[in-house]
Amino acid sequence: MESANDHKAHNQTYGSFIGTLKWSVPLIAIITLVVVILIAD
Helix, strand or coil, X not given: CCCCCCHHHHHHHHHHHHXXXXXXXXXXXXXXHHHHHHHHC
């Protein structure tokens, strides 16, 4: 059975999640801004 305290796997998963978040949040913000500008015209 796997150990509940697998810090190496946790750190890898967390790092991957944060890396994805760093790119996805600004991308979603830009897409939202473009859509709002297109709707406002």
